[in-house]
Amino acid sequence: MKTTKFVMTAALAATLFFAGCKPKDADIQAAVQAKEASGISVAVTKGDVTLSGEVADEAAKLKAEEVAKNEKGVKSVINNIKIKVEAPVVISEDATLQKNVVDATKDFPTVKTEVKDGVVTLTGEIQKASLITLMQHLSALKPKKIDNKLTIK
Amino acid sequence: MALQEKYKQLTDAASTAGITNLSVREQDGILYVDGTAADGNTKDQLWNIYNQIDPNFASGDLVLNVNVAIDAIVTHAKVITESSNLNIRKGPGTDQPIVGKAAHGEVITLVNMSNDLWWLVRTNDGEEGYCYAQYLEPQS
Structure with missing residues (x-):
């Protein structure tokens, strides 16, 4: 009877001892989260790490996985990180662009414009102080490119 | 990638300034930076950086389209x-x-x-x- 009790106590003590050595899920979570780039979420269940969120490319996704794998106490890593898909660049149709360029450059009489395949070509001359304003107006029109050949005075 | 490097100072400044919906994409040798600034000063600040990197905007390799946010209650x-x-x-x-x-x-x-x-x-x-x-x- 006494022996049984001793064995049970010893077993309990051993369990507590080993459990005490093993990092807790919450600690692993905090440690991994701190090392991951922003935009990545870390979840931990019994040492199994699940990564989610969005990154720019495959390399960043693999790096995030590597970071988690190297953390003490991590048993496995499930990498559910998605690679961000950028929306395509929107470029205005020439007819729309042409009309909007006329509107945008109305107050810059010394500037001549030409629109072709989304490219706005600027010729003529402009005061240096007005150039930023002109460029700001034109950039809002979703051109493919602004080809600035203006002479700056 | 070279373009993103060239304009890194600008895109970093945009992130720091808290530009929302910031999007940086390179397509056919042109970098497109879109987003919304909290105010006109932030927008102008980014344009000044652009002007420093590419004096007088002569290269034609960036389209910087940063709008100023409009508060719904603005009248x-x-x-x-x-x-x-x-x-x-x-x-x-x-x-x-x-x-x-x-x-x-x-x-x-x-x-x-x-x-x-x-x-x-x-x-x-x-x-x-x-x-x-x-x-x-x-x-x-």
Whole structure:
């Protein structure tokens, strides 16, 4: 009877001892989260790490996985990180662009414009102080490119 | 990738300045940077950096389209032409007839801002029509 009790106590003590050595899920979570780039979420269940969120490319996704794998106490890593898909660049149709360029450059009489395949070509001359304003107006029109050949005075 | 490197200072500044919906994409040798700035100063700051990296915007390898956020509760805007009066037109376009003028520095009422380029406004004299949005600065 006494022996049984001793064995049970010893077993309990051993369990507590080993459990005490093993990092807790919450600690692993905090440690991994701190090392991951922003935009990545870390979840931990019994040492199994699940990564989610969005990154720019495959390399960043693999790096995030590597970071988690190297953390003490991590048993496995499930990498559910998605690679961000950028929306395509929107470029205005020439007819729309042409009309909007006329509107945008109305107050810059010394500037001549030409629109072709989304490219706005600027010729003529402009005061240096007005150039930023002109460029700001034109950039809002979703051109493919602004080809600035203006002479700056 | 080289372009992203060239304009790194600009895109970093955009992130730091808290530009929302910031999007940086390279396509056919041109870098497209889009986003929304909290105010006009932030936008101008980014343009100054652009001007430093690419003096006088001569390279044609960046399209910087950063708009200024418009608060839904904004009801008035100031006319920020260089010095002249701002035309108020019947419709959205310089081909539309002029129906009134707003003085430089005048604060007018915003009626509708659903069109990005032309805003429907009303002056204190009650004239209503469209103004070029780039010459209006929303008042908080």
